[in-house]
Amino acid sequence: LPAPFRIALVGFGNVGRRFAELLPGPYASAFRALGLRPVITGIATGRHGMAIDPRGLPLGRALRIVRAGRSLDALNEAAPLRDALAFVRAVPADVLVEISPLDPQSGQPAVRHVRAALERGMHVVTANKGPVAFSLASLKRLAKRRGVGFRHEGAVMDGMPVFNLVERCLPGTRVTGFRGVLNATTTRILSRMEEGASFARALREAQVAGIAEVDPGNDIDGWDAAVKACALANALMGADVRPPDVRRRGIRGVRPEHSAAARRAGARIRLVARGRRVAGRLTVSVLPERLRAGDLLATDGADGILELETDLMGEIGIWEGRGGVDQTAYALLSDLVAVAAPVAKALTRRSAKR
Amino acid sequence: LPAPFRIALVGFGNVGRRFAELLPGPYASAFRALGLRPVITGIATGRHGMAIDPRGLPLGRALRIVRAGRSLDALNEAAPLRDALAFVRAVPADVLVEISPLDPQSGQPAVRHVRAALERGMHVVTANKGPVAFSLASLKRLAKRRGVGFRHEGAVMDGMPVFNLVERCLPGTRVTGFRGVLNATTTRILSRMEEGASFARALREAQVAGIAEVDPGNDIDGWDAAVKACALANALMGADVRPPDVRRRGIRGVRPEHSAAARRAGARIRLVARGRRVAGRLTVSVLPERLRAGDLLATDGADGILELETDLMGEIGIWEGRGGVDQTAYALLSDLVAVAAPVAKALTRRSAKR
Numbered sequence: 223l224p225a226p227f228r229i230a231l232v233g234f235g236n237v238g239r240r241f242a243e244l245l246p247g248p249y250a251s252a253f254r255a256l257g258l259r260p261v262i263t264g265i266a267t268g269r270h271g272m273a274i275d276p277r278g279l280p281l282g283r284a285l286r287i288v289r290a291g292r293s294l295d296a297l298n299e300a301a302p303l304r305d306a307l308a309f310v311r312a313v314p315a316d317v318l319v320e321i322s323p324l325d326p327q328s329g330q331p332a333v334r335h336v337r338a339a340l341e342r343g344m345h346v347v348t349a350n351k352g353p354v355a356f357s358l359a360s361l362k363r364l365a366k367r368r369g370v371g372f373r374h375e376g377a378v379m380d381g382m383p384v385f386n387l388v389e390r391c392l393p394g395t396r397v398t399g400f401r402g403v404l405n406a407t408t409t410r411i412l413s414r415m416e417e418g419a420s421f422a423r424a425l426r427e428a429q430v431a432g433i434a435e436v437d438p439g440n441d442i443d444g445w446d447a448a449v450k451a452c453a454l455a456n457a458l459m460g461a462d463v464r465p466p467d468v469r470r471r472g473i474r475g476v477r478p479e480h481s482a483a484a485r486r487a488g489a490r491i492r493l494v495a496r497g498r499r500v501a502g503r504l505t506v507s508v509l510p511e512r513l514r515a516g517d518l519l520a521t522d523g524a525d526g527i528l529e530l531e532t533d534l535m536g537e538i539g540i541w542e543g544r545g546g547v548d549q550t551a552y553a554l555l556s557d558l559v560a561v562a563a564p565v566a567k568a569l570t571r572r573s574a575k576r
Numbered sequence: 577l578p579a580p581f582r583i584a585l586v587g588f589g590n591v592g593r594r595f596a597e598l599l600p601g602p603y604a605s606a607f608r609a610l611g612l613r614p615v616i617t618g619i620a621t622g623r624h625g626m627a628i629d630p631r632g633l634p635l636g637r638a639l640r641i642v643r644a645g646r647s648l649d650a651l652n653e654a655a656p657l658r659d660a661l662a663f664v665r666a667v668p669a670d671v672l673v674e675i676s677p678l679d680p681q682s683g684q685p686a687v688r689h690v691r692a693a694l695e696r697g698m699h700v701v702t703a704n705k706g707p708v709a710f711s712l713a714s715l716k717r718l719a720k721r722r723g724v725g726f727r728h729e730g731a732v733m734d735g736m737p738v739f740n741l742v743e744r745c746l747p748g749t750r751v752t753g754f755r756g757v758l759n760a761t762t763t764r765i766l767s768r769m770e771e772g773a774s775f776a777r778a779l780r781e782a783q784v785a786g787i788a789e790v791d792p793g794n795d796i797d798g799w800d801a802a803v804k805a806c807a808l809a810n811a812l813m814g815a816d817v818r819p820p821d822v823r824r825r826g827i828r829g830v831r832p833e834h835s836a837a838a839r840r841a842g843a844r845i846r847l848v849a850r851g852r853r854v855a856g857r858l859t860v861s862v863l864p865e866r867l868r869a870g871d872l873l874a875t876d877g878a879d880g881i882l883e884l885e886t887d888l889m890g891e892i893g894i895w896e897g898r899g900g901v902d903q904t905a906y907a908l909l910s911d912l913v914a915v916a917a918p919v920a921k922a923l924t925r926r927s928a929k930r
Contacts (some may be wrong), residue, residue, distance in 0.1 A: 250749030383745035391737035394606030543891030
């Protein structure tokens with residue numbers, strides 16, 4: 223029988239639920255290849271209670287309970303828990319998956335949860351941008367001290383390998399700059415404005431379609447892109463910048479006639495995040511830019527596009543077609559496999575000694 | 577003192593020479609991080625002789641000799657060698673780097689060199705498409721049996737991580753198809769035709785610029801793209817196809833008026849390589865296609881663009897800005913680091929036991 227690999231989830235919204243749905247099926251083979259059997263030993267939510275079961279929670283029942291708007295407390299086999307932080311400190315798990323709702327201006331409560339888990343010697347996997355944008359250096363130091371992994375592939379461009387690409391596939395290479403279209407909501411609004419829609423109308427349509435949030439400032443004022451840009455600068459360029467340091471202007475000032483005129487010339491207006499080192503100093507910006515026709519960042523059909531400038535490889539780029547819940551859930555799988563590999567190896571060594 | 581990591585080169589053209597230039601400088605840190613010191617113990621060329629020195633050849637002198645059109649035989653410290661295959665069988669090295677000129681219709685002599693090295697229990701790194709397009713499955717089996725690595729990142733899109741991306745960053749994912757613009761020479765010729773140049777003139781310009789070869793059939797008849805498409809299908813989709821199996825049409829039939837008309841509509845004609853599974857059967861094609869405006873494959877500024885269709889991540893893409901000698905040399909570094917890592921680990925274990 224494969225050994226259990228115990229996963230605890232903080233946050234059980236769309237991404238967490240999709241992850242739980244896929245775990246027993248499409249995701250199982252990746253763990254089986256390591257000789258491990260994933261079990262979810264705890265789930266903490268904001269509005270649907272929390273539950274711990276050291277033998278593994280019944281996922282189907284947990285999904286039905288939250289979908290019906292009831293509380294997971296009914297499944298709890300441990301002592302009652304005060305809050306998510308108490309949950310992180312108590313749950314018996316090899317890894318914490320942090321996907322709680324994020325305050326983009328503080329990175330909390332994700333940073334607190336990540337730190338508490340690392341301090342306990344648990345691996346951490348997160349799709350939250352906050353910890354990477356606000357506290358990467360200190361969290362990496364802490365993880366190293368405890369000998370555990372801290373992985374955050376889902377923080378930017380969902381499951382598209384960004385951080386893992388640089389870490390695993392570009393040995394000896396320095397990232398010297400980047401340029402990206404990282405916020406899909408603004409791209410969709412700007413595309414509609416190219417067709418003549420007013421900003422207000424394009425925004426309303428995106429809200430009705432469930433693409434933009436009811437409070438859209440996070441996207442259209444460039445906060446989301448700024449947090450992602452900091453995550454990239456910190457993780458790929460060794461920077462130590464925070465979202466308030468970003469030179470930031472959103473798309474409220476873009477007028478339909480600008481968008482349409484650009485489009486007629488084959489060009490496009492997009493919200494572009496940039497990081498670059500100028501005279502040794504790193505600057506990060508998020509600004510609407512007019513991109514010329516044929517620019518790789520101006521193409522259709524991608525929810526995220528990123529170009530990296532490197533010393534040994536010149537310019538390279540990646541894009542993600544559709545970015546959604548499936549892709550973010552995949553980022554969790556990809557990172558979990560990475561932290562599970564040393565766990566599997568340790569088990570193999572132990573059983574070889576017996 | 578770091579332990580030596582012994583590299584033998586078969587082929588010492590532009591890529592091999594660039595690799596040798598960069599090895600002591602920009603590339604050294606990647607090996608140092610593993611506790612290894614790269615030494616080139618042998619170089620075999622087609623027209624500049626060959627040399628073996630178990631203590632490491634003097635790279636600066638070797639470069640000066642070939643640049644002056646003289647023979648490397650002067651540096652040989654071993655018994656005289658009959659040919660490159662004899663060199664592969666004799667050279668004392670941990671890894672063979674295969675970068676000899678390729679016959680795209682047979683994959684030789686690269687396949688013979690790779691096989692001979694693997695049979696000796698040497699790791700193999702190649703930037704040659706031939707072995708991957710013609711003999712991947714059998715070479716992988718042989719490498720596995722001998723417990724060594726066979727890596728070929730440079731076979732497609734130079735140093736851009738293609739094979740490594742899928743292998744290392746997309747765990748549990750199946751590649752179900754691909755679409756790519758993989759031959760830079762045809763892209764440049766088609767771009768000039770968009771501006772009104774005739775095919776003959778665009779080709780001549782590319783030849784004068786050193787982009788197209790004197791015998792241009794390999795590029796413009798789609799052979800190069802077909803070999804790359806097979807390499808992708810075999811390595812990423814588990815196929816077993818060979819270049820003659822590819823449905824292939826080059827760009828000789830494209831007329832400037834087609835290109836210009838497409839361009840006026842924002843569209844573009846490009847030589848597109850495709851692989852897909854239809855009803856369980858894999859088909860690979862290389863055909864000129866009219867790509868709509870905004871298609872990611874139709875953008876400027878990339879020498880190679882590849883879109884992968886996957887089960888868990890949907891469509892994802894990668895591009896390489898400029899692809900040249902530097903980028904192909906980097907593919908060798910990237911693969912060498914991968915095969916060196918287990919060598920370094922074994923050394924560490926051995927010295928820990930002492």
